[in-house]
Amino acid sequence: MAGADDLLPGMQADLLIADTAYDADERIVSMLADRDKAVVIPPKANQKNQAGL
Template sequence: MGNPTGFFLTPGQNCDLDGADILLEDLETDTLLGDKGYDADERVIEKLERQGKTVVIPPKKNRKKQREYDKYLYQARHLIENFFARLKQYRGISTRYDKRKINFLGGIYLAAIVIWLN
């Protein structure tokens, strides 16, 4: 748990929700842990619930109708954050030296393989 199942790059000015639809199509797990940013658009949550997946996304504080979520299961989200912290230890990724998308994505895949093997 905490290791990536896939990567998709979006332009820097786009929000994460734009790439979420592509990644969620082939999601092989039964549970999705996400941060409050994914609560902004119901389409992600509804799509996963239609597929029978457990969605663990805390609601935003300014949401009119608060949703329930599994707080105990959400505690495991730190494993995902730890992966990104390990990924940022690779200087070329954290500073994005590569100008081309394919080169940058290749660097991410290479670093992820090294992290998985350790």
């Protein structure tokens, strides 16, 4: 099974909507930001900074 590290570098969409599990994974957010992709990930309930992405 392919994971985010395999799938996201070739992502053609301009927007990624992801589960809260990806909120803590800065490498995913920064990789997509470097490619001018918008990221919409709700913050985890136990996150101190509830601003989200």
